[in-house]
Amino acid sequence: MPEVRTEYQQELDSLEASALGGLDLVSSALSRTLEAIEHQDIELAQIVVADDDRIDGRYLEVHQALITLLATQSPVATDLRLISAMLHVLKNIERMGDQCVNICKVIPMSGHEPPADEAMVKLILTMGTHTKSLISQAKRAFEERNVEMARDLVQRDDVVDELNRECFQLALAIGDDADKREWAMTMLLTARAIERIADNAVDIGEQVAFVVTGLFREFEDASHPHADA
Amino acid sequence: MFGSQAKPEAEEGRNTMSQAGPVTETSNQPSETPPARRAKTLEAKEVNLYYGDFHAVEGVNMTIEPNKVTALIGSSGCGKTTFLRSLNRMHELTPGATVKGNIELDGEDIYAGGVDPVAVRRLIGMVFQQPNPFPTMSIYDNVAAGLNFNAGKVSKADKDAIVERSLRGAHLWDEVKDRLGRPGSGLSGGQQQRLCIARATAVSPEVLLMDEPCSALDPVATLAIEDLISELKKEYTIAIVTHNMQQAARASDNTAFFNLDESGKPGHLVEIGPTDEIFTKPKKKETEDYVSGRFG
Numbered sequence: 114m115p116e117v118r119t120e121y122q123q124e125l126d127s128l129e130a131s132a133l134g135g136l137d138l139v140s141s142a143l144s145r146t147l148e149a150i151e152h153q154d155i156e157l158a159q160i161v162v163a164d165d166d167r168i169d170g171r172y173l174e175v176h177q178a179l180i181t182l183l184a185t186q187s188p189v190a191t192d193l194r195l196i197s198a199m200l201h202v203l204k205n206i207e208r209m210g211d212q213c214v215n216i217c218k219v220i221p222m223s224g225h226e227p228p229a230d231e232a233m234v235k236l237i238l239t240m241g242t243h244t245k246s247l248i249s250q251a252k253r254a255f256e257e258r259n260v261e262m263a264r265d266l267v268q269r270d271d272v273v274d275e276l277n278r279e280c281f282q283l284a285l286a287i288g289d290d291a292d293k294r295e296w297a298m299t300m301l302l303t304a305r306a307i308e309r310i311a312d313n314a315v316d317i318g319e320q321v322a323f324v325v326t327g328l329f330r331e332f333e334d335a336s337h338p339h340a341d342a
Numbered sequence: 343m344f345g346s347q348a349k350p351e352a353e354e355g356r357n358t359m360s361q362a363g364p365v366t367e368t369s370n371q372p373s374e375t376p377p378a379r380r381a382k383t384l385e386a387k388e389v390n391l392y393y394g395d396f397h398a399v400e401g402v403n404m405t406i407e408p409n410k411v412t413a414l415i416g417s418s419g420c421g422k423t424t425f426l427r428s429l430n431r432m433h434e435l436t437p438g439a440t441v442k443g444n445i446e447l448d449g450e451d452i453y454a455g456g457v458d459p460v461a462v463r464r465l466i467g468m469v470f471q472q473p474n475p476f477p478t479m480s481i482y483d484n485v486a487a488g489l490n491f492n493a494g495k496v497s498k499a500d501k502d503a504i505v506e507r508s509l510r511g512a513h514l515w516d517e518v519k520d521r522l523g524r525p526g527s528g529l530s531g532g533q534q535q536r537l538c539i540a541r542a543t544a545v546s547p548e549v550l551l552m553d554e555p556c557s558a559l560d561p562v563a564t565l566a567i568e569d570l571i572s573e574l575k576k577e578y579t580i581a582i583v584t585h586n587m588q589q590a591a592r593a594s595d596n597t598a599f600f601n602l603d604e605s606g607k608p609g610h611l612v613e614i615g616p617t618d619e620i621f622t623k624p625k626k627k628e629t630e631d632y633v634s635g636r637f638g
Contacts, residue, residue, distance in 0.1 A: 117565040120572060121592070184621040185591040 121186050125195070128178055132199045135171045135206040136252045136317075140245055142168065142213040143310065147241040149220055150234070150303065158217035168210035172203050179203075194327060198320035202255070205313040209248075212306040212313075219299045229293040233283045233300050240276045240304060243269070244311040251317040260325050263318030267332045273311040280304040343450055343465070344457040378576040381408040382448040382548040384429060384466070389443035390608075391424050391433060398424050400608035402443075404598055406549070411571055411580045413590035413617065416600030416632070421609025422583050425600070426551050429581065430466035431459040447548060464488065467542035471554040473534035475526030475541070482522040484537055485509060488545035504544050511577075512540035513570050532563025536570065543578070550574065552582040556589065568593040587633060591621050599629045 142161050149157040179196050182188065188196055228234045247269050254262040281304075284297040315332065323329045384406040391399040399421035406412045406429075414422040427433045428441050431452060444451050452462045475484045485505045489496050496504070505522070509515040514536040518529070526537055535555060542550060552571075556564040571580060571593055584590050590597050598614040613620070613629045624630045631637050 117562075117569050119569065180622055181618040185618055187588045187591070 121182075124178075124182060125192065128175055128182070129195070129199060131171065131175045131178075132203055132206070133252050133255060135168060135175070135203065136248055138168050138171060139206055139209045139213070139310075140248050142210055143241060143245055143248070146213045146216050147238055147245075149217060150241075151238060153220065155221050158220045161217040162214050165210050165214045168207060172207040176200065176203055191324065194324045198255075198324045201320050202317050205316050209310045209313045212310045216303045216306045219302050229290075229296045230283055230287060230300075233280060233297070236276055236280050236283065237300060237304050237307065240273050240280075240307045240311075243273055243276070244307050244314070247273070247311050247314040251314040251321075254318055254321045255324075258321065258325050260322050263321035264332060266315045266318040270311050270315045273308055277304050277308040343447070344452065344461045378409075381577060381579040383408045384549055384579060384581070385444075385446045385449075386425075386429070387444040387446070389425070389428060389441065389445060391421070391428055392440045392442075393436065394438040397608040399428075399600075400610050402611045404611060404614050406579055406581050407596060408579045409575055409577075410595040411575050411582060411593060412596045412598060412614075413594035414581060414583045414598050414600060415585075415587060415590045416609070416612075417602065417637075418585075419605070419609070420600040420602045422598075422600045423553055424609070426553055426581060426583050427468075429549070429551055430468055431462045432468065434459070464545045465547050466549040466551060467545070467547040469535070469538050469542055469550065469552045469555050471557050473531060473538050473558065475529070475534050475537050477525065477527045479526055480523045481509075481518050481526050481529075481537060484526040485540045485544050487541060505540075508540040508544040509537075511543055511574070512536040513566070513573070514540055530563070531559050532566055535559060535563070535567060539567075539570065539574070543574070547578060549579045549581070552580065554583055554585060557585065564589070587635075591617060597621075599624075599626075599632060601628060601632070 142164060145157055145161050148154060149161065179200055183196060186192075247266060250262060250269070251266060253259070254266070280301060284301050287293050287297040319330070319332055322332070386402050386404050386406075389399065389402040390397065402425060414426060416422050424433060429445060433439050433441060441453060445453060447465065451457070452466070475481075476487060479487065482505055483490070485508050486501050489501055489504060506515060506519075509518060514533060517533060518524075518537075526534065529537060535558075539550075539555075556567050559567065568589065571582070574580060575595075582590075582594065594617045596614060597617045597620040599612045599620065600609050601612045602609050613624060613626045615625070620629060621633055624633060
């Protein structure tokens with residue numbers, strides 16, 4: 114039986130590559146963001162903010178192409194789930210990019226003195242590195258349609274959540290100095306943004322499960338912490 | 343390009359059997375497909391079509407772009423098939439049927455005085471809804487029929503090459519190469535339709551008109567024809583009338599929506615545009631209502 118609809122399949126494959134390529138853009142934005150935090154590099158932070166246009170551009174372009182594919186190819190079954198998943202993943206990517214921007218916008222506010230608490234900076238950089246590897250894993254899970262790998266993201270995200278809580282404790286203990294407190298608040302915003310990025314990676318994992326199983330649901334959420342998916 | 347009614351004349355480009363070109367190339371290398379080429383533009387200007395006194399289609403202005411597929415959609419009776427048949431002078435075969443306005447192939451009016459309608463129908467070929475291979479002829483003779491009927495002696499070697507090229511171009515060669523002498527009617531519906539496409543392309547047309555080419559076929563055969571159409575547009579200009587909106591959405595580059603205001607009134611062109619726009623953000627509400635199935 115010869116293959117039919119090869120152009121459609123090629124278009125679908127190409128859009129998937131484009132959408133997942135957005136995760137590479139996010140990864141690189143996050144790397145630069147972490148570098149900007151580590152070295153208090155305001156210029157690098159500004160570059161991240163400007164470059165977010167590329168992520169937004171990818172979002173809009175692939176979104177439009179997916180809508181066109183829906184309108185013209187009447188996709189059903191896995192194709193339809195894949196397109197739906199990609200629409201969600203694109204949104205996740207766009208949000209992750211925006212979180213990097215949020216971090217980079219507060220870096221200048223953290224001042225030019227050495228950090229008030231080295232431990233906190235270390236925590237944040239660790240959160241960041243861990244989150245980068247979550248993003249990689251989410252991308253691979255999607256490419257390989259690997260539900261186990263996707264589900265594993267939940268546990269790895271727990272690590273990031275724990276680090277975020279530790280940051281919060283460190284911030285509480287920072288003391289009365291007004292400058293220090295301001296610095297600690299910007300660091301908390303940063304930690305929070307990284308935690309959000311990691312969360313978005315888990316959401317991508319949930320989309321992997323949807324494509325493969327057809328079941329659209331959260332892996333776990335606060336009101337049902339041990340729910341079976 | 344169309345010659346006169348008196349005798350067919352030597353024509354430019356690939357439309358003449360006696361000239362060098364794809365014919366000689368393919369007879370040296372029968373298994374190579376001809377290179378993609380720029381096909382011609384078909385343009386309708388203020389076309390009005392009548393059956394006797396009845397005004398069937400009014401005021402159509404549209405361009406059928408070269409190397410693209412233009413789908414004509416619209417509800418029953420809206421004139422899209424009547425319009426299609428005017429594009430290769432088949433409308434006038436109905437007694438009393440007349441055409442007003444101009445239809446031009448790369449700027450040359452196909453209705454100009456002295457134009458041979460048979461030559462027009464060779465350059466602007468048609469494939470019909472019901473596959474209609476000549477039932478008593480072999481597969482080979484079906485494809486070669488146009489060569490045999492039209493003037494100009496074609497050598498056996500050249501004919502063989504053209505038949506192979508056409509069958510390959512119609513994605514049918516591998517399935518029939520060992521039984522070219524068998525009757526055309528022995529093939530499946532989808533194969534018969536591809537045979538009709540091969541027959542149409544054997545005479546090197548510029549344009550292929552298809553009137554609901556897949557309506558009589560099952561879904562798998564339909565998709566195979568759609569894939570074929572997507573290959574064919576590399577060489578030809580294609581217009582296809584279809585009732586199947588998903589097919590228009592899948593298989594065409596541009597879509598023209600025809601409609602009737604009410605029964606008894608002439609059909610007219612409501613909107614024409616790139617297919618992805620017609621199906622994602624059409625300009626007219628009428629078009630939107632039709633494509634989203636809100637009225638038949």
